[in-house]
Amino acid sequence: MSEKIERIKTLIIGSGPAGYTAAIYAARADLKPVVYTGMEPGGQLTTTTEVDNFPGYPEGIDGPTMMVQLQQQAERFGTEVRIGMATAVELSNEVGGIHKVTIDDNKQIEAETIIISTGATAKYLNIPSEQRLRGGGVSACAVCDGFFYKGQDVAIVGAGDTAAEEASYLANICNKVTMLIRKDYMRASKAMQHRVNSLKNIEIRYNTEVDEVLGDQVVEGLRMVNNQTGEKEDIAITGLFVAIGHKPNTDIFKGQLDMDEVGYLITQGKSTKTNKPGVFASGDAQDKEYRQAVTAAGTGCMAALDAERYLATIETHEEVTSS
Secondary structure, three states: OOOOEEEEEEEEEOOHHHHHHHHHHHHHOOOOEEEEOOOOOOHHHHHOOEEOOOOOOOOOEEHHHHHHHHHHHHHHOOOEEEOOOEEEEEOOOOOOOOEEEEEOOOEEEEEEEEEEOOOEEEOOOOOHHHHHOEOOOEEOOHHHHHHHHOOOEEEEEOOOHHHHHHHHHHHHHOOEEEEEOOOOOOOOOHHHHHHHHHOOOEEEEOOEEEEEEEOOOOOOEEEEEEOOOOOEEEEOOOEEEEOOOEEEOOHHHOOOOOEOOOOOEOOOOOOOEOOOOOEEEOHHHOOOOOOOHHHHHHHHHHHHHHHHHHHHHHHHHHHHHHO
């Protein structure tokens, strides 16, 4: 552990739309934010080819370019962006207390406020052909990428409410949706099951898993396997959507911040406040409902405003008590 301890007014853990938007607002409020990007600078959007649903880009933009521009905008107002990962935290319970964060297991930072924007990681099937074609027709977000497959045949893997909702979304714009469920039943709520079953262009395959995604540069088909009989079947598709859940990147906060059973951080009311004074959560680390770039950016803005108000309250309190 390095001996020198750095004191920061506002530390932003994680990049992506939430972190960089928080940085823009925090920098403009003179909170002198420092962003540590984490292991995936720019977040999930760096693995997305085209972003067509973020306001202000009438021609669309690719995810990595968008993240570079957001970073540049944050830096324009004085944000310091650093490559590094928070590996441990010791959060204060006191209003006005100092939070301690370890970066890359060797650098100690003390922060007056922390904005968490560590995001969430989509779960994949982890088969070689799927990983190879991520961004070439394999996606973990139908709402983000479904538009590109309008009028085409696609497949979706998953059995919960999210999978059922995304299958319904795809059915409205695609020619046919094949839904692969590895068990002999759907875990989704009865209401979502009824919705899926009512759509004639959704075909549900129970006891079925992905054996291989077919295609060289882009998805051209899917080899399915029945896990009861071992029988394999190929179908022609242009897109495969994986909807088997997300894991929020919040492990280092376990035992200190309130979170649900999956690990999503719990915030108070309509704010970004956590159960620790001066610690705020934004983006997919606390949002399991929407998980969109624009909503992440919105909560990043909220977190910076909450941090600014918190610091103003602390400064006012210190002035009153010292006079």
